[in-house]
Amino acid sequence: MVRDSARRRGPWSRYSRFVDSAITVEGLVKRFGSFTALNGMDLDVQTGQVHGFLGPNGSGKSTTIRVILGLLRSDAGNVTLLGGDPWRDVVELHRRLAYVPGDVSLWPGLTGGEAIDLLGTLRGGLDESRRKHLLERFELDPTKKGRTYSKGNRQKVAIVAALSSDVELLILDEPTSGLDPLMEAVFQEEIATEKKRGRTVLLSSHVLSEVEALADRVSIIRDGMLVETGTLDQVRKHRRTHLAVELERVPDRLEELDGIHDVVLQGTTLTCTVDHERTAEVMAVLAHEGIVSITSTPASLEDIFLSHYDDRLNGNTGS
Numbered sequence: 231m232v233r234d235s236a237r238r239r240g241p242w243s244r245y246s247r248f249v250d251s252a253i254t255v256e257g258l259v260k261r262f263g264s265f266t267a268l269n270g271m272d273l274d275v276q277t278g279q280v281h282g283f284l285g286p287n288g289s290g291k292s293t294t295i296r297v298i299l300g301l302l303r304s305d306a307g308n309v310t311l312l313g314g315d316p317w318r319d320v321v322e323l324h325r326r327l328a329y330v331p332g333d334v335s336l337w338p339g340l341t342g343g344e345a346i347d348l349l350g351t352l353r354g355g356l357d358e359s360r361r362k363h364l365l366e367r368f369e370l371d372p373t374k375k376g377r378t379y380s381k382g383n384r385q386k387v388a389i390v391a392a393l394s395s396d397v398e399l400l401i402l403d404e405p406t407s408g409l410d411p412l413m414e415a416v417f418q419e420e421i422a423t424e425k426k427r428g429r430t431v432l433l434s435s436h437v438l439s440e441v442e443a444l445a446d447r448v449s450i451i452r453d454g455m456l457v458e459t460g461t462l463d464q465v466r467k468h469r470r471t472h473l474a475v476e477l478e479r480v481p482d483r484l485e486e487l488d489g490i491h492d493v494v495l496q497g498t499t500l501t502c503t504v505d506h507e508r509t510a511e512v513m514a515v516l517a518h519e520g521i522v523s524i525t526s527t528p529a530s531l532e533d534i535f536l537s538h539y540d541d542r543l544n545g546n547t548g549s
Contacts, residue, residue, distance in 0.1 A: 251310070252277045252399050252430040253298055258307035260293055260454075267293045268454040271307070275432050280425050282445035283434040284535055290454035291434050295403050298432075299329060312399060325354045328392035332404030334384040336376030342387045343372030349391040361394040367416050381408035393420055400424065400431045406440065418443055442531040450538055457538050462531065469529035469537070470503035473512075478520030487515060498522075 253275035260268040268290050275281040285291045296302040298311055300320035309316055314323050328349075336345050343365075350356030365372055368386045379387065385408050392400055406414045414437065421444050424431060435441050441448060442462065449459040458465055470491060477498045484500070485493050489508025494501045504512045516524075 250277060251275060252312055253432060254308070254310040255294065255298065256308045258294065258297060258309060259305045260290075260297060260302060261305050266454060268297070268304075268307075270455055271451070272456045272459075273449055274459075275430065276447065277430050278428045279446040280421065280431040280433060280444045282441035282448040282531075283432055283451070284438070284441065284448060284531075285434075285451035286436075286539065289451045291451055292403055293454075294451070295401060295432070295434065299324075299401065325352070326397055327399040327401060328353055328395045328397045329401045330385070330388045330392050330403065330405040332407040333381075334388040336379065336384055336387060338375065338377035340376050341373055342370060342376065342379065342383070345376060345387055346372065346391040346394070349388075350395050353395040353397050355396045356391075356394045357396060358394075361390065364390040364394055364420065367420065368413060382410065382413065385409055386413070389417065389420075393424065398430060400429060400433075402431065403434045404436060405433075406435065406437060414440065438530075438532045438535060448531065450535060452538055458534070465534050466529050467506055469534055470505055471509055471529065472527040473500070473502050473504055474525040474527075475500045475502075475516055476522040476524070477516065478522060481515060481519045484515075487512060 251274050253273065255271055255273035258268050258271040258273075259266070271290065271294055273283070273294065283291055283294075293302065297304050298309055298316055300311075300316035300323070303317055311319075311323055312326055316323060336342070337348075340348070346361065347356065350361075364370075368390060370383060370386045370390060374383075376384070376387075385405065389405055392402070392405075406417050409417065418440055421431060421433070425444065425446075431444075433441060433444065445462070447459065447461050448465060450457050450465075477500060480495060480498055480500075484490065484495070484502075488511070489505040490512050491503045491505075492501075500516075
């Protein structure tokens with residue numbers, strides 16, 4: 231067992247020197263009767279990074295997280311969590327991580343502050359100055375009983391407890407569910423602080439702008455399988471770039487140019503999308519016509535995510 235004194239010297243950096251991946255999932259299969267929730271799921275969360283984990287409801291995200299946490303037992307595959315087995319070593323490993331679900335339940339008779347302290351004790355202690363800072367930032371009254379809190383305030387209790395706990399890993403499954411936009415912004419700022427400190431974060435969220443702002447890497451899941459993973463630059467590489475260009479002259483037969491799509495001309499103002507590998511070629515043609523101004527916008531994380539679900543958006547869910 232890891233001693234608390236060792237953890238105090240470096241609660242998460244101590245382990246990052248030895249373990250490249252905080253979470254490794256290989257070929258994970260989980261069935262519920264005849265339904266296969268996970269069908270060969272792979273995931274690799276690097277130590278010291280924020281990893282965005284994306285997929286709609288029913289895609290298998292929460293099932294994956296529950297297996298990682300040792301709350302469900304897999305039917306096949308391998309999972310390594312902080313160098314251990316999440317099923318066999320669950321007690322020890324849960325002292326080294328904090329988990330925030332999307333629907334937090336609290337002890338009704340405990341105050342929010344008491345719940346935060348209890349969770350911190352289970353995890354090996356709290357940073358009291360961080361706790362105080364987070365209570366102020368999230369505008370949470372810790373003296374109220376759990377039964378009186380709204381959904382948003384229950385989420386705040388779990389977030390404050392997680393971010394002030396002395397742990398190496400944060401597993402956050404829709405943590406901002408129920409928070410207003412102001413508190414979502416505070417959450418993003420505080421996760422950015424954790425990122426600078428080198429804490430490892432697995433962040434599952436439907437707020438794609440949140441993930442885009444915070445994540446070093448992203449993984450997209452569909453029907454219990456990983457369909458794309460990498461840094462934002464890597465997953466954007468084969469997507470189209472959006473261009474808005476004001477030209478001196480309008481080129482002839484622009485639509486026939488390889489790699490250009492969705493062409494709209496209004497006078498000498500052009501908007502279009504361009505295949506990543508054809509960007510230089512298209513820009514050369516446009517430069518020949520005289521560029522007055524140009525705005526280039528890479529594919530957003532939302533664009534990338536939705537590209538994996540085009541058939542559902544068009545009403546075709548498959549067989």
